[in-house]
Each structure stands twice: as C-alpha cells, then as structure tokens.
Amino acid sequence: MGERILPWRQLLESALESHSQLQHSRFCQLATVRANGTPANRTVVFRGFADGTDNLLFTTDSRSNKVQEAQHCPVAEVCYYFTDSWEQFRIHGDIEVISHTEDDPLKKEIREKSWFSSSLQTRKQFTWPHPGQPKESHPEEVRLESTQPPVDTFCVVTLHPVEVDYLHLKQHKRIVFRSSSGGDWTSQAVNP
Amino acid sequence: MGERILPWRQLLESALESHSQLQHSRFCQLATVRANGTPANRTVVFRGFADGTDNLLFTTDSRSNKVQEAQHCPVAEVCYYFTDSWEQFRIHGDIEVISHTEDDPLKKEIREKSWFSSSLQTRKQFTWPHPGQPKESHPEEVRLESTQPPVDTFCVVTLHPVEVDYLHLKQHKRIVFRSSSGGDWTSQAVNP
Numbered sequence: 585m586g587e588r589i590l591p592w593r594q595l596l597e598s599a600l601e602s603h604s605q606l607q608h609s610r611f612c613q614l615a616t617v618r619a620n621g622t623p624a625n626r627t628v629v630f631r632g633f634a635d636g637t638d639n640l641l642f643t644t645d646s647r648s649n650k651v652q653e654a655q656h657c658p659v660a661e662v663c664y665y666f667t668d669s670w671e672q673f674r675i676h677g678d679i680e681v682i683s684h685t686e687d688d689p690l691k692k693e694i695r696e697k698s699w700f701s702s703s704l705q706t707r708k709q710f711t712w713p714h715p716g717q718p719k720e721s722h723p724e725e726v727r728l729e730s731t732q733p734p735v736d737t738f739c740v741v742t743l744h745p746v747e748v749d750y751l752h753l754k755q756h757k758r759i760v761f762r763s764s765s766g767g768d769w770t771s772q773a774v775n776p
Numbered sequence: 777m778g779e780r781i782l783p784w785r786q787l788l789e790s791a792l793e794s795h796s797q798l799q800h801s802r803f804c805q806l807a808t809v810r811a812n813g814t815p816a817n818r819t820v821v822f823r824g825f826a827d828g829t830d831n832l833l834f835t836t837d838s839r840s841n842k843v844q845e846a847q848h849c850p851v852a853e854v855c856y857y858f859t860d861s862w863e864q865f866r867i868h869g870d871i872e873v874i875s876h877t878e879d880d881p882l883k884k885e886i887r888e889k890s891w892f893s894s895s896l897q898t899r900k901q902f903t904w905p906h907p908g909q910p911k912e913s914h915p916e917e918v919r920l921e922s923t924q925p926p927v928d929t930f931c932v933v934t935l936h937p938v939e940v941d942y943l944h945l946k947q948h949k950r951i952v953f954r955s956s957s958g959g960d961w962t963s964q965a966v967n968p
Contacts, residue, residue, distance in 0.1 A: 608859045615807035615817035615853070623815050625807035625855040627864050661807070663817040667800045667859065672819050712967065716952075719965040760908075773911040775904065 590769055592748040592761040593638055596673055599666045600630075612664035614642065614741075616650050616679070617657040624653055628741075630664070631701075634694055640675065640743040643698055643706075646683055647714050647737060654679050660743055670753035677745040684736040694742070699734040710737045751776060782961055784940040784953040785830055788865055791858045792822075804856035806834065806933075808842050808871070809849040816845055820933075822856070823893075826886055832867065832935040835890055835898075838875055839906050839929060846871050852935055862945035869937040876928040886934070891926040902929045943968060 589597075603609035614628045631641040640662065644650055654660070658680065664673040682691045699707065711726035713719075728735075748761040758776040763769050781789075795801035806820045823833040832854065836842055846852070850872065856865040874883045891899065903918035905911075920927075940953040950968040955961050 606859075608857070611857060611859075613805035613807075613817060613855045613857070615805075615815040617809055617813065617815050621809065621813065621849065622851040622868070623807035623809050623849075623853045624866075624868075625805060625817060625853040626866055627855060627857045657813065657815075659814040661815045661817040663805045663819060665800070665803060665805070665819045667798075667803075674816075674818055676814070676816075714967060716950075716966050719950075719967055723967075758908075758911075774908050775906055775911055775915075 590638055591771060592673070592750060592769075595671070595750055596664070599669055599671050603666050603668055606667070609666075612662050614650070615661045615663070616653040617659075618649070618653055619656045624649060626650070631698060634742060638745060640745070641694070641698060642741040642743070643702065644681070644739050644741050645710055645715055645737050646739050649716070650741070651681050651739060654681050654741065662743060672751040672753070674749040675743065675745050676747040677743050680742050680744070682740040682742065684734065684738070695734060695738070695740045698740045699738055704728065704730055707738070710735050782830055783963060784865070784942060784961070787863070787942055788856070791861055791863050795858050795860055798859070804854050806842070807853045807855070808845040810841070810845055811848045816841060818842070823890060826934060830937060832937070833886070833890060834933040834935070835894065836873070836931050836933050837902055837907055837929050838931050841908070842933070843873050843931060846873050846933065854935060864943040864945070866941040867935065867937050868939040869935050872934050872936070874932040874934065876926065876930070887926060887930070887932045890932045891930055896920065896922055899930070902927050
C-alpha cells in the first residue's frame, strides 16, 4: 500500500532481520477459533508479505483443522515473540484460505508463487498421509519434481491485519496500532 | 494424579529440562476467545503445575483482557514450542482465574504460593498503571516489601488439560493425548 512502509511493519521487519541467524526466527503462533467456539493455537512459519500489500502469508495443508476453522471464524491472531530482543507482536486480523479451487487470478498467483518459493522438502509434506489421522506405518513415497505445480492439498493462508499490539519488554514500551475502515493506521502508546 | 506421571507431562518436563539454559524456555503462547468470538493470543510464562495436579499455572493482572475472556469462554489452548528440540505441545483445556476475591482455601493457597515464588521484580509489575490504557509518563512508584501478601491485581490462571497434541518435528512423530470424563488418558500416534 503506497510507498510508505507502515510503522508496525517496519518494527516487525527489523526484528526479523536482527533474528535472521536463528532457525526459529520465522516461527510464530497462529490462534483461530474452532467450530465449537473454543480456541486453537499452533506454530506456523511466516512466509513474508503478499506483494504490494501488508498481508502476512502462511502455508497450510487443506486437510488440517485450521482450514475449516478459518471458514467458521475468518479472524485470527498471530503472536510473534522474538527471543533475543524480547519483542512481541500480536497481529489480529482477517484470514482467508487460498486453495486449489481458487478462481481469482491474483490469489492463484500468490499460491503458485508460495509453492515455488518453498523448498522441495517443504512441498513434499503436502503429499504425506492425512495429518491428524491414525499413523500410517509405511506411507507411499510420492515423487515430486521441482517444476511440478502445487498439489491440491497445498493452501496459502493470508492474514489481513487490523490491529497490531507491539510490546518491547526490554524498553518497557507498548504501542497499539489500529487500522481504520479507510485503511489508515493510528498508533497509541499504552502501559505495558 | 496418583503416583504415575502422565506421559504427556513426562515429555513436557523433559523438554523443559533440556531447555532450562534458555531464558525463554518457560515462555509459551496462550490463546483465548474474546467476547466478540474472535481469538486472542499472547506470550505467557509457565509457572509450573499446581501441587498434586496436572494443571498448568500462569499469573496475570486482573486488569488484563484475558481475565474477561476467560469468564466469557473458559477454554484456552497453550502452544508451547521448544526451539532446540523442535517439539511442540498444544495443550487444550479449561481455564480458571483465581483472584483476590477467591473463597476456596485451596485456591487461595495456590495464589499466595504463586505470589511468593515470583521475584520481587515480577510482583512489582502488578502495581504498575493499568495495562493497555494510554501511557502514563510518570507513574507513581509503589514500594513493595518482600513479605507483603499478594496485591489485589495479582491473579493466577490455571489450565486443566483435556487434550495434548504433541509434535516432535525432528523425529517426525505426533501423538494426541486425550482425557476421558473419568480422568484417564488415552494416546494415539497420528500422522504429523
């Protein structure tokens, strides 16, 4: 959106950069709501922002619970804690799942791009047996060529932030960023 | 309960032990549901198990949102990711807030014990200005003696697990533990 980078995004990108040497620097926790109204929470890998937007990208298997959960309640909150700088980002917003049945050309492109920017090892996981089902002892090994387009189970989850609660424990600082309906952002310093 | 330690608890305690040198080893993410039905997610410090139970303990400020959220929806899910061993625990269960108005002697004791086992620095945070409210530039400094009983804002959150989804990424292993209404636990190996 525009040329100016949003302040919360600037903070997030600099935290990411300062932690890039850590294997878990792109791991955060995504909370959704189950069909029965109770919360679910799991670790996901942050795959960057969708081109030209401030929407966060994650990938998921169409057979995983979060896909149904996103249909039931299309709002999620990511909690991102940076272990070295003691910074926390709570990113609240609307989620959408882009699956293999997607028609929108822009969204199809996001899915294709996410697939090809994933490692072959990551892509292979989408050919594994049904996640969460009783363990198969000798699952069939599926061959996957590096040029092969996304398999049907491969989905992208986009998170469109509407509120970012930023906490810097070391600096004893907390700022809440909120998006207005017009797309502008406000920020307010609050007590930690 | 009883003498036998539950298998999921054994896994969690050994992950905690193998990460004890890391400052963030007791940090995990607690997801709750807001009054409007959308999720909330934040980093919390795991304060161990309540004596003689398998209930996880956390502390919170009575003025923080999670207290109202727990009243609205008394179910939470903790996501605990161990950065070195690549183990994840998703602990789903019933939450309860023990506040300064608690009558039950056992719960009062849990609250007192949690207070005195917290550092003086941690206890001081409960005398700080209202969390989340516009920042006060020069908050009043409150003196706190080490023998002083819990201040009114100090609350304990207990999580009574009913399901634990354990994932060991390196070993490519996932086990779901479920508690039956009788209190017994079953476990099932599932596909990661």
